[in-house]
Every structure is written in structure tokens, then in C-alpha cells.
Amino acid sequence: MILGRLSMGEMIMFLIPSSLLFYFFFRMIKSSKEKPLPPGPYPWPIVGNLFQMRKKAHIRLAEMAQVHGPLISLRLGQRIVIVGSSSAAASEILKTHDHVLSGRHVPVLLRDKESTVHNMNLAFTSETGDGWRKIRNLYTSQIFSSKALESRANMRLEKVMEMVKYIASKSGENISIKDVMLVTATNIMGNISLSMDLVDFEGNGIGAKINDALRRFSSLGAQPQLADLYPIFGRWDIQSWKKKFMQIVEQELGTIWEDILKRKKNGRNISTDKKDFTDILIDKGCTHQQVNALMQELFSAGTESMGSTTEWLVAELLRNQEIMKKVSDEVRKKIDGNVVKESDLVHFPFLEACLKETLRLHPPGPLLLPHRATQTCEVMGYTIPKDSLILVNMWAIGRDPSIWDDPLSFKPERFMGSKLSYKGKDFEYLPFGAGRRMCPGEALASKTILTVVASLILNFDWFLVDNMNPEDINMEEVLDVAMHKKEPLHVTLKLREQLKLKSWYLYLLLKAGVGLFSRYFNYLGGVGILIKVDYFFARSMCICNGLDNIAGKVIREATILTAVVEISLSLFNFWAANERLRLQLLGYFNHGGGVLLKFLGHSQLGVGV
Numbered sequence: 222m223i224l225g226r227l228s229m230g231e232m233i234m235f236l237i238p239s240s241l242l243f244y245f246f247f248r249m250i251k252s253s254k255e256k257p258l259p260p261g262p263y264p265w266p267i268v269g270n271l272f273q274m275r276k277k278a279h280i281r282l283a284e285m286a287q288v289h290g291p292l293i294s295l296r297l298g299q300r301i302v303i304v305g306s307s308s309a310a311a312s313e314i315l316k317t318h319d320h321v322l323s324g325r326h327v328p329v330l331l332r333d334k335e336s337t338v339h340n341m342n343l344a345f346t347s348e349t350g351d352g353w354r355k356i357r358n359l360y361t362s363q364i365f366s367s368k369a370l371e372s373r374a375n376m377r378l379e380k381v382m383e384m385v386k387y388i389a390s391k392s393g394e395n396i397s398i399k400d401v402m403l404v405t406a407t408n409i410m411g412n413i414s415l416s417m418d419l420v421d422f423e424g425n426g427i428g429a430k431i432n433d434a435l436r437r438f439s440s441l442g443a444q445p446q447l448a449d450l451y452p453i454f455g456r457w458d459i460q461s462w463k464k465k466f467m468q469i470v471e472q473e474l475g476t477i478w479e480d481i482l483k484r485k486k487n488g489r490n491i492s493t494d495k496k497d498f499t500d501i502l503i504d505k506g507c508t509h510q511q512v513n514a515l516m517q518e519l520f521s522a523g524t525e526s527m528g529s530t531t532e533w534l535v536a537e538l539l540r541n542q543e544i545m546k547k548v549s550d551e552v553r554k555k556i557d558g559n560v561v562k563e564s565d566l567v568h569f570p571f572l573e574a575c576l577k578e579t580l581r582l583h584p585p586g587p588l589l590l591p592h593r594a595t596q597t598c599e600v601m602g603y604t605i606p607k608d609s610l611i612l613v614n615m616w617a618i619g620r621d622p623s624i625w626d627d628p629l630s631f632k633p634e635r636f637m638g639s640k641l642s643y644k645g646k647d648f649e650y651l652p653f654g655a656g657r658r659m660c661p662g663e664a665l666a667s668k669t670i671l672t673v674v675a676s677l678i679l680n681f682d683w684f685l686v687d688n689m690n691p692e693d694i695n696m697e698e699v700l701d702v703a704m705h706k707k708e709p710l711h712v713t714l715k716l717r718e719q720l721k722l723k724s725w726y727l728y729l730l731l732k733a734g735v736g737l738f739s740r741y742f743n744y745l746g747g748v749g750i751l752i753k754v755d756y757f758f759a760r761s762m763c764i765c766n767g768l769d770n771i772a773g774k775v776i777r778e779a780t781i782l783t784a785v786v787e788i789s790l791s792l793f794n795f796w797a798a799n800e801r802l803r804l805q806l807l808g809y810f811n812h813g814g815g816v817l818l819k820f821l822g823h824s825q826l827g828v829g830v
């Protein structure tokens with residue numbers, strides 16, 4: 222009634238304040254129900270907590286967690302960042318709420334209208350939807366499943382033995398462990414995806430260019446971008462980094478992949494050769510752009526992580542001589558010869574414990590890769606707003622004194638007999654992450670690193686350069702895209718004397734045996750055995766000098782053949798005790814090398830020791 226008597230102006234004057242009142246009233250009720258953001262340091266206007274951060278973000282965030290608790294929130298510019306720093310927080314993020322927190326924060330550098338990386342590979346696909354699942358399944362079936370890994374075990378062994386051969390040729394000289402490992406990892410990835418080696422140990426080959434471009438690509442990607450902190454600047458490339466970045470992605474790397482693919486296409490018969498990963502991608506109708514994006518991902522995710530983990534592991538073993546001795550005993554007692562196969566790794570539980578301990582102290586991804594909340598959700602009683610950036614501080618969890626006894630010491634024994642694995646099931650130990658976004662390369666990486674380190678232990682004695690004291694190894698770390706050693710580790714690997722001597726002793730022993738045998742029975746059988754011994758000797762020398770396995774194999778086959786010839790000759794000799802027949806037989810059996818053998822047969826030279 223009263224409203225009916227009011228004029229239009231009076232009605233507006235009444236409605237505006239009352240609707241505002243209602244609005245604030247309902248907001249108050251709603252916000253009293255809504256949980257707060259996780260606690261954290263006070264954010265300053267505009268900049269938020271930017272000035273409280275430093276270069277080693279994992280260390281600074283661990284310090285903040287000490288003050289504010291295991292789940293904290295920060296504001297970096299306009300962006301909300303949530304950090305979990307305990308195993309309980311990791312389990313909430315990567316297991317309980319994995320379905321909404323497994324989005325990816327895609328840095329502006331990678332976002333482009335014409336997608337070249339973003340949403341074309343696994344790591345930088347923003348949501349774990351169908352497109353992401355398809356790529357993940359393709360990766361698993363073609364590269365990372367047990368069957369796919371098994372089918373390429375020989376190729377990996379060949380690459381590891383090429384590394385052993387190269388280091389043997391540099392026996393006694395200084396080498397950088399990481400550089401050597403990067404070559405091996407690059408060629409392993411090259412053979413998986415393109416059926417070819419891409420670089421040699423002297424740094425020649427297209428792989429060197431790829432690694433250089435990836436290094437620049439990663440170091441640009443690791444710089445804080447204004448537009449990531451203030452989305453309002455997203456339209457402009459104020460720092461001109463995006464232009465530089467796209468130049469590396471499209472012009473440098475893009476051209477390299479295109480060239481390799483063209484060369485590969487011209488150089489092989491796809492219908493008969495075994496298909497590699499790029500063949501499968503092309504068969505599946507992937508565009509060249511997508512092939513490029515996946516190649517970039519495989520090489521950048523696979524090479525640096527394996528290189529730096531191997532370097533940390535070697536550095537820890539050199540610093541801890543007692544542990545080194547235990548690992549050496551484990552490996553050297555078990556393996557006869559110079560080759561470690563992946564199937565031998567089950568016999569090296571202590572070496573595996575050393576790798577686990579290395580990844581606990583020096584995880585290449587100390588904060589995993591940044592996740593993104595695809596919806597607002599509630600974690601541990603706090604609100605996580607949509608599009609917040611989510612980090613899990615693996616580095617802090619790996620050093621948490623409530624989980625690990627004496628957490629800063631390198632003690633691989635803690636993993637012996639423990640069920641802790643890096644398979645993403647134990648939230649106190651997650652060097653490869655967990656849940657949907659867990660690293661798919663875990664098995665490939667662990668097998669390769671363990672085979673490499675076991676082979677280096679088996680074939681070489683390790684020394685620090687310039688008689689450096691092991692305690693003086695600089696273990697300082699740097700975090701850009703991955704965490705790596707600040708100072709490269711240079712070591713001197715000397716071919717093991719024992720291996721050299723062992724083959725000499727065996728050679729002499731066998732020759733002595735042959736001498737005796739031939740005196741008592743007949744000289745011709747002795748000649749045959751002598752050849753066998755010489756083959757054995759040649760093979761041992763191959764081993765000692767790190768010559769590839771194939772050379773060893775050929776020599777082994779030849780040895781077996783000679784043994785057959787030699788036994789036949791001996792049998793004939795018992796029967797044909799006359800000199801003329803013997804010489805005739807010599808002619809039959811040793812057609813090619815007949816002259817030499819006749820000479821040996823007549824003169825009886827070389828039969829005794």
C-alpha cells in the first residue's frame with residue numbers, strides 16, 4: 222500500500238539501498254560458511270609476497286611452511302599460489318583432490334593462438350581431459366610400458382656400452398659425468414623416437430644443437446614472466462621473451478625436427494623397418510606441429526633429469542667412500558665380465574637404495590611441475606580458489622625430520638628392507654610425483670641411471686680430479702626448470718687394473734694348459750686350442766678397452782667355431798697318428814690360415830708357453 226503511493230524516484234531511492242543491504246547480508250552469510258584461504262605470509266598490495274621470494278624458491282617456501290604450516294597460500298602479483306609441504310598435504314593434493322588439482326598452469330610463454338606446445342604435449346596440456354589421456358596412452362603403450370621398455374633394452378645396453386668404450390678411451394683423463402650422460406640420454410631418446418643417434422661424445426651431431434636450444438628454451442621458461450603474475454599484461458610481450466621463445470620453438474627446434482623427419486623419410490623403408498615413435502605418430506595422423514611438440518617434450522623431460530640425477534648420485538658416492546665400497550662389492554661380486562644388463566639390476570638392491578636416497582635429497586623437480594585448480598575446492602579445511610597455482614614441496618618433504626631420521630645425511634641403508642618406492646604410492650617420498658600427472662618416464666629413467674652407474678663401477682676406478690678431498694665437492698644446487706648441481710662434477714675414471722690383470726692371468730694360465738695338453742697328446746689339438754685362447758685373449762682385451770659388445774660377440778662366436786674345429790682335429794689326430802695324414806688334415810680344416818698353421822705344425826712353435 223505504502224509502496225503504491227511512492228513516486229518512481231522515491232521507489233528507486235528505496236530499492237537501491239535495500240538491495241545493497243541484502244547483497245552484503247547474503248555475502249556475509251556465504252563468506253561465514255566459506256572456508257578461508259590457507260594461512261601464509263602477509264601479502265602487500267599489488268606485489269603480494271613477491272619480495273619475500275628468492276631464487277631457490279623450494280628453500281624459501283620450506284621456511285615459510287615452518288612458520289605457517291603444511292598448507293600455505295601466497296599471492297605472487299595477482300596470482301594465488303598454494304603450497305603443500307607435508308606428506309599429508311601431498312596426499313590431499315595428489316590423491317584425494319587429484320581430479321580437480323591436476324590441471325596444469327601453462328606459462329604465458331607457452332600459450333599462443335597458434336598452439337605449438339600448449340595443449341599439444343602431455344606436460345603443458347591444461348586439463349587432464351580426453352586429449353591429454355590420448356597422448357598419455359600413446360606414450361605408455363609405445364615407450365613406457367614394461368613391454369615397450371623390454372623391446373628396447375638391447376638398444377639402451379648398446380648406448381651404455383658406447384659410453385663405457387668412450388670413457389675407457391679417455392681412461393685417466395678428466396671427464397664431466399653429466400656431459401657424458403647427456404650424450405647417452407640424447408641418443409637413447411633419439412633411438413626411441415627417430416631410430417638414430419643424434420650426437421657423439423665429442424659433441425658432433427644435430428643432438429648438440431638440440432640440447433643447446435633446449436637449454437636456452439628452459440632457462441627462458443624458468444624466468445618469472447610479468448604476464449604470469451599479472452594476467453592483465455597477458456596481451457603484450459613486454460619483456461620480448463615470448464618472441465625469443467617462439468623463435469627457439471618454431472624456427473630452431475621446429476626446423477631441426479622437420480629436417481630429421483625428412484631425412485628419415487627418405488632414408489628408410491617404413492614398411493619393413495621396425496617403427497619408432499615418430500613413425501607411430503605420423504601413422505596416427507599427428508600434424509608436424511604436434512610431432513615437434515612431443516619431440517621437444519621427450520628430449521627436454523628425458524635428458525636433463527637423467528643427466529643431473531646421475532651426476533648427483535656419482536657425487537654422493539664419491540663423497541661417501543664407505544657406501545661406495547659397499548656398492549662396488551655388490552656390483553663387482555655379482556657380474557663376471559664388463560657388461561651390466563638391466564636384468565642384472567635385481568641383484569643390486571643397495572645401488573637402488575643409493576638412487577632413492579639421491580632422489581630424496583636432490584629431486585630434479587623439487588616443487589614438481591606447477592599444477593592448477595580447475596575448480597574451487599576445499600583442502601584440509603581451507604578454500605583453494607579456481608585457477609590457483611598448486612605446488613608440492615617434495616624437497617621439503619624429503620628433508621622433514623618427522624619422517625626421516627638424520628634427514629640431511631646420505632644414508633641409503635634407510636631404504637633397505639623398506640617398502641618405500643618411487644611409484645607414487647608413498648606420499649612421504651615422491652620424486653616422480655603421484656596421481657594423474659605422475660612422471661611417465663620413471664621406469665625408463667631408473668633403469669637407465671642404474672645401468673649406467675653399475676657399468677661405471679664395474680669397469681672403472683673413480684677418482685676426483687687434482688686429488689680433491691671428497692668432502693670438498695661442492696653440493697650447492699641451482700633451481701631453474703630443474704634442480705641441478707651448481708658446479709659440474711669432473712672425475713677421472715681409470716680402467717680397472719684388476720680387469721686388465723684378470724684377463725692377462727687367464728691368458729697365461731690357458732696358454733700353459735695348452736702347452737701341457739699338446740705335449741701329452743698331440744701338437745695339432747694344441748694349435749687349435751691356442752687359437753681359441755688367442756680369441757679369448759682378444760675378447761678380454763675388447764672388454765678391457767671397452768670395445769662394443771658386438772665385437773665381443775663376434776669373437777665369442779668365432780671361439781666356439783674354433784673349439785669345434787679343434788675337437789674334430791684332436792679326434793682325427795688320435796686316429797691318424799701319421800705325420801703325412803695330419804698335414805693333409807691341416808690343409809682341409811684350415812684352408813684360409815693353412816700356411817701359418819702348417820708352419821706351426823712343423824716347427825711346433827708357439828705350442829709351449
Ligand code: HEM
Pocket residue numbers: 343344345518519522523524526527530584585586589590591592652653654655657658659660661662663665666
Ligand atoms: C630422474 C629422472 C626423472 C625425474 C626425477 C622426473 C620427475 C618428474 C616430475 C616430478 C614430474 C611432474 C609431476 C607432477 O607434475 O605432478 C614429471 C613429469 C613428467 N615427466 Fe619426468 N622425471 C624424470 C625423467 C623423465 C623421463 C626420462 C621422461 C621421458 C622420457 C619424463 C617425462 C615426463 C613427462 C612427459 C611429464 C609430464 C607428465 C604430465 O604432465 O602428465 N620424465 N617428471
